[in-house]
Amino acid sequence: MSAPVATEGLRRLEPVMSKKGWTAFGIVTLLTMGLVPLLNSLPAGSALQLPDYLVTLFGKFLCYATVAVAMDLLWGYAGILSLGHGVFFAIGGYAMGMTLMLAIGEAGVYRSKLPDFMVFLDWKELPWFWRPMDNFFVALCAALLVPGLLAYCFGFLAFRSRIRGVYFSIITQALTFALMLLFFRNETGLGGNNGLTDFKQIYGYSLHAQSTKHALFMLSAAGLMLSFLICRFVTTSKAGRVLRGVRDEESRVMFLGYDPTRFKLFVYTLSAVLCGFAGALYVPQVGIINPGELQPSNSIEMAIWVAVGGRGSLIGAPLGAFVVNGAKSWFTVALPNLWLYVLGALFVAVTLFFPRGLVGAFSGALERVRK
């Protein structure tokens, strides 16, 4: 990672990406955005035609991969293991879910302007926090800002009290559990147990139309690549080097005059915003958001994606998300009872044999071949 040093004026010590890197980034972006919609558009019956359900599935994976990139920024670079990132993902999802609920209008089961669950609970009008969600862009902002704000406040209290390591992980688990209990309650006003579902349209476009599905897929792909770029920008900047310093030798960072709390808070908040963004794209594709997303196990699974893919590269994490979720999709259909064992075994095996994850194992093998 050591940087080439130029002799002339001001310059960034480490470029965001090398020329080759930019080329590869462009190609990967085009492929992830274009390939799946293209294959899906092929005439039915052709050998390469991709069924519709796979578009949704892959779109979902892209959202998970975005979460994985955000996790990696936090865990791989700053050394902060959050086991509560499901919170930010779910809040982003709920914000989007709320605007989609309101977009149903009077097309719901009860033919009321209120969302169905409110009619069911015999509520007469929208609670205050639902009202601005009528506007799609307000909801989109909420999907980014509410997770960010929550992370900022939570992180401020935690980091300033110098809570680190496993203690921080445990507290974040508690956070997601507490929020799950809150969201389960009907009084919270977010659909309780059932959550928000039965969406019809997004920003005026039918959610059942193939074109909408393609657009959402491509947005998810673009979102993933953008998140990667943002994280890459952070990690190659001086702030990234400070963050790695915080991970490796926090006291030295402090005695060099940096405030580790601020750096941690920044990266935690950014990570949460990216998760909220992923959640907002996830919900219109899967068509439902409920408190199940806040289960502690979901957040732990996110950490497993990153561990399997490999920490500290930003490339391993999304790959890990694809591999683990791909395996999950296959196993839960083929051998549903075995999946949790497989997941556990995968985690143990990767930790034991590939501590640097799939990417680490791959690059290690590549080096051996070169020698």
Add this chain to the structure above:
Amino acid sequence: MSEARVLTESENPIDESGKPPATSPATVPTSPATPRARRTSGISLMPRRRTVEKSRIDALTHGRKALLCVDNISVSFDGFKALNELTLVLDEGELRCIIGPNGAGKTTLQDVITGKTKPDQGSVFLVGDDTDLTHLSEHQIAQRGVCRKFQRPTVFQGHSVFENLELALPGTKGVFQSLFARLSSKQKEKIEKILETIGLTEYMSTRAGLLSHGQKQWLEIGMLLAQDPRVLLVDEPVAGMTHQESERTAELLNSLAGERTVVVVEHDMEFVRSIARTVTVLHEGSVLAEGSMDAVQNDPKVIEVYLGAS
């Protein structure tokens, strides 16, 4: 500075032994002890900046080119007094060695100066700035030019030698500044100069974790230099070094003093003798004696508590 002075009259058993100190008596008045509670982590969004009274600064720094003053500091851990009304004045550009038996409070003193430990009473301040450093956090004190080298070399093992020095440069320390930070050719030249001083030019792209113990120690000293420190606190710089390496370190520290104030805490008496101009002996949390190496070595109190054993 060859004249040794005793700064505090603590309840030291040796003080009552009847022997007058070999040097001139205390010249610094003890400030009224105003005990205050240790700062706990209550809800204070902005730690209040407290200042030191001007009269107090004048009393301590009168007639000398003082830079850092440690004024009447007491620290206790569960009733054990690690520092006991300790007062210490460091002059600009001097090289000061602090010695003392185990438990004398050497490490605690450094912890208080750098903000790691909050004292029960007393203040620390830099001359020319009346801010009480004991109310600031570690990074704020570091930004004011008080830098610390740990006993165990603490460098960023995963960063290259160059990156280690880059992070140490003064200036951009905020999050958003750091995101867009760029390295000027002037800064780069500075790093190159430091690399030369610490003899690591050919290793600048090497990961610091791969360096030898001695090289890491120098890298850390280099990082402190890059910070443009006003005060350098160095904790046992030659622990674990070969004889040759210690000699080079002695040279390095000697060359640093003059431009900046260097405080070396050391056990190795031979090393202290090779670099020291002024030595402060700590004992039970207070200053026992202060002066040139010879004066201190001949001080009967010192002989009794510390050097007498060897």
